Amino acid sequence: MSKDHLEMQWHKATGADSLDEGEVTVCPVGLKSVALTKLRGEYGAIDNRCPHQGGPLGQGTVENGKIRCPWHGFDFDPFTGEAAGGPDFDVPTYPVEVRADGIYVGTPAPRPHIRTVSDVLVETMTAWGVDTVFGMVGHSNLGMAEAMHRAETDGTLRYFGIRHEGAAAFAASAYGKLTGRPAACFGIAGPGSTNLLTGLYDAKADRAPVLALSGNVDSSVAGKGAFQDIDLLAAFADVSAYSAMVRSGSEHAELMTMAIKHAVLERGVGHLVLPDEVQVLAAPQQPASGPAGRMPDLRVGPPAQALADALDRIAEATRPVIVVGAGARADMAQVVTLAERLNAPILTTFKAKGQISDKHPLACGVLGRSGTPVASWMMNKADLLLVFGASFSNHSGISPFTPTVQVDTDPLMLGRFRPVTVPVLGDVGVTASAITKGLRVHPAIVDQRPEVAERWTVWRAEKSRRVAVTPPGGRVSAAAVFHELNGLAPENAVMTVDVGNHAYSFGRYFEPTAQAVLMSGYLGSIGFGFPAALGAWAAAPDRPIVAVTGDGGFGQYLAEITTAVKYAMNITHILLNNGELAKISEEQRGAEYAVWQTSLLNPDFSALARDCGAYGRRVTDRADIASAIAEALDHPGPAMVEIITDPGSH
The missing domain is CATH 3.40.50.970 (Thiamin diphosphate (ThDP)-binding fold, Pyr/PP domains)
Known part of the structure; x- marks a missing residue:
């Protein structure tokens, strides 16, 4: 046996009797694919790739003792690799051995990798x-x-x-x-x-x-x-x-x-x-690059005059209110410290939901279309708004009539949609700390904590009333879903929320403690919720991940449940299925249009989840919501609770 033969790596290409006379087929052998042919009782193996445009020779036909490329008709000898078009088109050949358990093909050992x-x-x-x-x-x-x-x-x-x-x-x-x-x-x-x-x-x-x-x-x-x-x-x-x-x-x-x-x-x-x-170009000597010496410290403090102007405005206010956006996510400790010095309510934009616990005595929940009456009440009574890391979307509900100090790291965000009283360029955390350090408080400043508590009492009573309502037709209300989720969602969970009526209900009814909330804020793209949960799990695999979607949004990327199963992602999916694009139905009615093309033909999503290898359970009775969500949270892997909800309840 030759030295070259011994240095070959041998791979079983196919079974002993799997090829018919005159047949050619593609066989993977190690990292290569070969075109394996049986002709006149003998086996030949040549490279599977036609050198013309890469056509798969093993998918061709054997005609007149030659393999014919299925793409362009080039002919190749199945034993020598010689091409009818001349030696420039010849392809490599590989030795073949017929063994008792099958046909083996030898390939050279892979060459050392050359950096690309x-x-x-x-x-x-x-x-x-x-x-x-x-x-x-x-x-x-x-x-x-x-x-x-x-x-x-x-x-x-x-x-x-x-x-x-x-x-x-x-x-x-x-x-x-x-x-x-x-x-x-x-x-x-x-x-x-x-x-x-x-x-x-x-x-x-x-x-x-x-x-x-x-x-x-x-x-x-x-x-x-x-x-x-x-x-x-x-x-x-x-x-x-x-x-x-x-x-x-x-x-x-x-x-x-x-x-x-x-x-x-x-x-x-x-x-x-x-x-x-x-x-695939060779680049053996090119160095990689890294961040050393390239990244500045972005924690920039505010200009002295802007800081002084902000402090003057605060000193004149008796009912200041703080509004935080998603840009304050990393700096909430400094913002909360400032709020506690002022006894100022903290309102969040919808994107910033969860950045402060709703149990905090100054927290008022979300402001705007997806918000609570607590937040809107306190803002409407404010005589100064301190806005950190928010950019005044038309959905956020930030008052355009109240004097405003706006703090942001991006100069383009300052006064983005309308002028503000005092625009302050600076890192949110550094600036909040600087304001706290230089704070001068009005002698008649109001401790607003009792009023915040009173408004929460009123709103929670109204939420309880809505939870108690039983919709017709074997469905449950969104208020009931989030009432149960309030007590079950782990405090360290990451919650990804899609777009639709369920999101408005989540904004109103779910009371976060320490959960992180992710959503498609400014784009408002339906379909975000479940793919976002994949990203959240990859970023924080040790935290519980809870996706909250509607049937409309999940329907756009429902195949990704197989991705979650493939990688054993511990994602709990709360799917509110009301059978329609209910938010759009509402908008059509509000415009006095016919409700048209908003109904959805849905599968049994919970059965689909089970078919894909995940936990799946369907809920039609309010009494089963808590046990189903608890089971799903305890399941070690992807889990779905499909809850049949009333499109009219939110």
Whole structure:
């Protein structure tokens, strides 16, 4: 036996009698695929890839003793690999052995890996702390995917394969909202990348850092109308804070650094386009890049004059109220300290729900369309608003008539929709501490805690009344669902909320303590809730993850339940199924239109969950809500409680 024969790695390609005379088939052998042929009682194995355009020779036919490529009709000898088109098209051959248990093919030992451009990009990603990727592998991102596979094998990266790229972008957006750090989403050329756009617009609108990576067609055919050839730089121009094409001569690590740095500092989308052939170019000497020496301390204090003006306004106020948005998420301790010095109520925007416990004596819940009458009452009696990290959306309900001190780290957020009395540029936590340190309080300032407690008493009595109402037709009210969830949701849970009537009910009725709440705030994209739970689980796998969705939103990404099962994600899904897009029905009635095309034909979602390997239980009786949710929370893996709710109760 020759030395070369001994150095071959032998792989069982197929069973002993699985090929008929004159048949050719594709067989995986190690990392390769071969076209295995049986002809005149003998077996031949040649490389499966036609050198013309990569056609799969094993899917061809055997005609006149030759394998005919199924794509373009090129002919190849099944034993020698010789091509009818001449030696430039010859393909490699591999030795074959017929053994008692099957047909074996020998392949050379894999060559040592030569570091590629994709390796440089992935090493730079992970050096910056981007170690989580949601995506779909396909034909125009395989080089980058292989580099990610190597990183995953080395333990420096986690990859979650999703069922739709839109879910990947929503998951990455939720990850960024929860942590303040980017995860990556990953797609192929053309539709794989355009599918990312809605989730990336959610990240842009809510100022969440995300890294988006697009495979692309080979540079030689780009711009010529080739298969899946679109101008991805143009497609991503509006959604991205930074977007660039990685070319053969680029400083590859620096482009990745630029994408991540823009995502972090501008709290948005950094995007790279990766042409197919560039992904696999050798780059053995190129260094990776990292954040050392590149990132400033962003905890910037306010200008002296703006701080003095804010302190003057506070000193004149007898009923100041504090409003916090999602931009204050990381700095609530400093804001609460200031509120307690002033005995000032704290109201949150809907996006900021959960940033202060509703049990706190100054907490008033959510302001605006999804809010509580406690918050609106206290704001309407205020003589000064102190607004931290909120940007005055038309849905937030922040009064335009009350003198306002607004604090934000982004100068474009200050007075975004209308002038404010005192715009203060500075880090929320640093500025809140500076205000507390320099605080001068009006002698007649009101301790508003008793009034906050009184308003909560009134509102909780009204909520109890609504909980007690039994809707007709074997359904339960949304108020009853959130009444039970109030007592069951773990305090350290991350809760992801979709868009629809259930979200309005969640804003009104659920009273958070220490839960983190994630939603599609400014974009308001239906379908966010369940993919966001995938991202939240990846960001915080040791915390309970609770997704709250409606049937309309979950229906858009229901296949992602298989993703949750595949990766054993401990997600509890509370699905309020009312059989229609009930919020839109309400809006049609409000405009005196006919209710039209808002009904939904739904499966039994709980049965679907069970079919996919998750826990699933359907609830139609209010008495069963608590036990079903408790069981789902205790289930070690994906679990769904489908609750049949009344579209008229919210």
